Amino acid sequence: MKVLVTVKRVIDYNVKVRVLADHSDVDLKNVKMAMNPFCEIAVEQAIRLKEAGVASEVIVASVGPSAAQEQLRTALAMGADRAILVETDEKLESLTVAKTLAKICESEQPGLVLMGKQSIDTDNNQTGQMLAALIGAAQGTFISEMRVSAEEVEVTREVDGGLQTLALRLPAVLTADLRLNEPRYAKLPDIMKAKKKPLEIKTPADLGVEVKANTRVLKVVPPAERQAGIKVSSVAELVDKLKNEAKVI
Amino acid sequence: MATLLICEHDNQSLKAATYAAVTAALALGAEVDLLVAGEGCAAVATQAAQIAGVRKVYLAEAAAYAQGLAENLTPLVLDLATDYSHLLAPATTQGKNLMPRVAALLDVGQVSEIVAIESPTQFVRPVYAGNALASVESLDPVKVITVRTTAFDAAPASGGNAEVASLTQVHDAGISRFVKEERAQSDRPELTAARVVLAGGRGMGNKEHFALLEALADKLGAAIGATRAAVDAGFVANDTQIGQTGKIIAPELYIGVGISGAIQHVAGIKDSKVIVAINKDEDAPIFQVADYGLVADLNEALPELAKAL
Numbered sequence: 001m002k003v004l005v006t007v008k009r010v011i012d013y014n015v016k017v018r019v020l021a022d023h024s025d026v027d028l029k030n031v032k033m034a035m036n037p038f039c040e041i042a043v044e045q046a047i048r049l050k051e052a053g054v055a056s057e058v059i060v061a062s063v064g065p066s067a068a069q070e071q072l073r074t075a076l077a078m079g080a081d082r083a084i085l086v087e088t089d090e091k092l093e094s095l096t097v098a099k100t101l102a103k104i105c106e107s108e109q110p111g112l113v114l115m116g117k118q119s120i121d122t123d124n125n126q127t128g129q130m131l132a133a134l135i136g137a138a139q140g141t142f143i144s145e146m147r148v149s150a151e152e153v154e155v156t157r158e159v160d161g162g163l164q165t166l167a168l169r170l171p172a173v174l175t176a177d178l179r180l181n182e183p184r185y186a187k188l189p190d191i192m193k194a195k196k197k198p199l200e201i202k203t204p205a206d207l208g209v210e211v212k213a214n215t216r217v218l219k220v221v222p223p224a225e226r227q228a229g230i231k232v233s234s235v236a237e238l239v240d241k242l243k244n245e246a247k248v249i
Numbered sequence: 250m251a252t253l254l255i256c257e258h259d260n261q262s263l264k265a266a267t268y269a270a271v272t273a274a275l276a277l278g279a280e281v282d283l284l285v286a287g288e289g290c291a292a293v294a295t296q297a298a299q300i301a302g303v304r305k306v307y308l309a310e311a312a313a314y315a316q317g318l319a320e321n322l323t324p325l326v327l328d329l330a331t332d333y334s335h336l337l338a339p340a341t342t343q344g345k346n347l348m349p350r351v352a353a354l355l356d357v358g359q360v361s362e363i364v365a366i367e368s369p370t371q372f373v374r375p376v377y378a379g380n381a382l383a384s385v386e387s388l389d390p391v392k393v394i395t396v397r398t399t400a401f402d403a404a405p406a407s408g409g410n411a412e413v414a415s416l417t418q419v420h421d422a423g424i425s426r427f428v429k430e431e432r433a434q435s436d437r438p439e440l441t442a443a444r445v446v447l448a449g450g451r452g453m454g455n456k457e458h459f460a461l462l463e464a465l466a467d468k469l470g471a472a473i474g475a476t477r478a479a480v481d482a483g484f485v486a487n488d489t490q491i492g493q494t495g496k497i498i499a500p501e502l503y504i505g506v507g508i509s510g511a512i513q514h515v516a517g518i519k520d521s522k523v524i525v526a527i528n529k530d531e532d533a534p535i536f537q538v539a540d541y542g543l544v545a546d547l548n549e550a551l552p553e554l555a556k557a558l
Contacts, residue, residue, distance in 0.1 A: 011377070016380075016512070017377040017378075017380040017381060019380075019381050026376075026377055026380070026381050038494075093358055094349070094358065094359070095352070095353060095356075095357070095358050098353060117494075118494065120377070120378065120493065120494075121376065121377060122376055123361070123362070123375065123376055123377070123378065123493070124359070124361045125345050125349075125361060126349035126352070126359050126361060127349075128349075129319065129345075129346060129347075129348075129349035129350045129353070130349045130350065130352065130353035131353075132319075132350060133323065133349070133350040133351075133353035133354050134353050134354075137424070138320055138422075138424040138425040139319055139320070139346070139350065139425075141319075141342075141345070141346045142342060142345075142346075144487065154428060157342075158342070158487055158488060159342040159343070159488075160341050160342045160343070160439075160441070160488065160496075161432055161433055161439065161488060162430060162431050162432040162433050162486075162488055163430070163431045163487075163488075164316070164427075164429075164430050164431075165427075165428040165429045165430070166318070166425055166426065166427060166428060167425070167426050167428050168424065168425045169423075169424040169425070177487075177494075178477070178487075178490075178494060179480075179481075179487055213388060214357060214358025214387065214388055214389050215358055215360065215385045215386060215387050215388060215389075216385070216386045216388060217383050217384070217385055217386075218371065218384040218385065218386055219383070219384045220376070220381050220382070220383045220384075221381065221382050221384075222380070222381060222382070223375070223379060223380070223381070223382050223519070226519055226524070226537075226538040228536060228537045228538065228539065228542075229524075229539055229540035229541055229542065230540075230541060230542070231531075231536070231541075231542045231543070231544065232541055232542065232543050234543075235543070235545070235550055235553040235554050235557055236557060238525065238541055238543050238554070239554070239557045239558065241541055242502070242523070242525070242541070246502075246522075246523045246540065246541075248445075248501050248502040248522065248523050249445075249469065249502065249558065
């Protein structure tokens with residue numbers, strides 16, 4: 001069974017995000033970029049499936065700028081077999097990304113698609129569900145465990161208030177939550193080897209995908225800053241403040 | 250045109266998230282209808298019909314809808330969608346799972362986790378873990394939206410008298426099935442709806458120290474939350490995680506204990522009315538957002554606090 005795993009190039013997890021003075025966007029110039037952490041978990045899971053003999057081939061795909069080749073090379077160094085970049089300088093929205101990935105599914109026919117549950121830049125949490133809809137597949141979102149059998153995959157989902165286990169018919173689209181696994185670091189020899197692994201570059205037009213905007217960002221502003229309050233010196237003072245000043249207990 | 254809101258419930262009663270989402274739906278200015286889909290959930294529809302301002306409640310009961318499988322609920326929502334300009338759901342794990350699937354099949358985008366409504370086509374939503382707020386205009390003919398429920402007040406549970414209409418068409422895609430569910434057994438309020446939340450971080454040190462928080466939570470009728478670090482360390486269950494990728498909360502009172510204040514955690518608490526931080530490290534960044542800070546060892550402060558309340 002082929003496994004398709006997707007990665008997105010995003011601002012690094014540790015970068016302090018700043019809004020541009022003209023309120024057009026956040027400042028993305030000269031900031032460190034990295035693979036979206038949830039995508040990293042998805043890649044790790046795909047590689048584990050290959051190591052366990054469940055996956056025959058791991059294909060990693062990204063839709064984004066030319067520089068996203070870096071993130072694809074990282075995935076190849078972690079252990080993916082080959083990569084596809086659908087290159088565009090436009091900021092594609094979730095639906096267009098899902099349509100692009102649906103085209104890749106059409107030609108590659110993966111038995112499973114593994115994705116991150118959300119990207120830490122736009123925080124949309126949409127693309128996996130949209131892809132599942134477009135290819136008519138079952139979806140397992142926010143998963144923390146998975147077991148593949150002959151025709152099904154059983155997934156444990158992190159839902160509000162607990163865990164839900166579902167059985168999904170293959171092919172299925174799964175989106176990784178934080179605790180599915182802990183991604184490995186690529187070793188130097190593997191990073192060298194990854195440079196020689198195939199990386200195919202296409203455009204949305206090559207795949208017959210029309211790039212369409214569903215939304216327009218009017219402005220981006222920083223959130224209201226919370227002001228630091230006061231330090232209290234004792235538990236008694238804290239209780240007094242909460243009772244008599246804040247009146248919340 | 251009108252708004253259809255997909256209700257969140259457990260087949261017994263409506264979840265608090267639904268009431269907040271109704272307020273958002275009414276703010277769009279058009280008529281608001283609700284969909285209650287589940288199994289044996291007629292009482293939920295009756296409850297929904299009493300929410301002030303609701304025009305009509307659709308009730309769809311079938312085994313295929315019992316656990317809210319997105320594959321089965323999507324065609325049901327699509328059946329109704331033609332009559333609506335806006336489709337809404339609370340941004341719970343259920344709403345987040347369902348709505349993008351609906352949007353894709355309508356060939357429209359989704360506006361996720363809105364926190365404010367500027368007009369029927371313009372919405373505000375947090376991006377980059379809440380470090381920026383984007384005003385977004387939807388260009389689609391149908392707006393598919395999830396609502397961050399902590400950003401909207403609950404709609405009044407009574408005062409309405411909507412008609413309940415049963416839907417008989419059953420959709421079962423047959424590609425997914427429910428196996429089991431493990432619900433955290435707790436008499437405490439839900440984390441996202443609690444008036445008081447006590448949260449612990451890595452500084453709690455171990456699982457046993459969370460018992461100190463629990464003793465305090467019992468006194469305050471509070472929910473228990475945690476940081477990612479505390480969950481990763483195995484101190485508490487995954488669904489207690491607060492922050493960018495966990496739950497977003499906005500209680501009247503939040504008390505963070507042994508929490509340093511990583512931006513991803515603060516993103517989940519910064520709309521709380523009052524923030525209290527208890528940490529023995531006086532330089533912990535959480536003190537920069539706390540209304541009341543107490544530099545103290547939790548082993549002493551927590552029992553003392555439980556005694557004083």
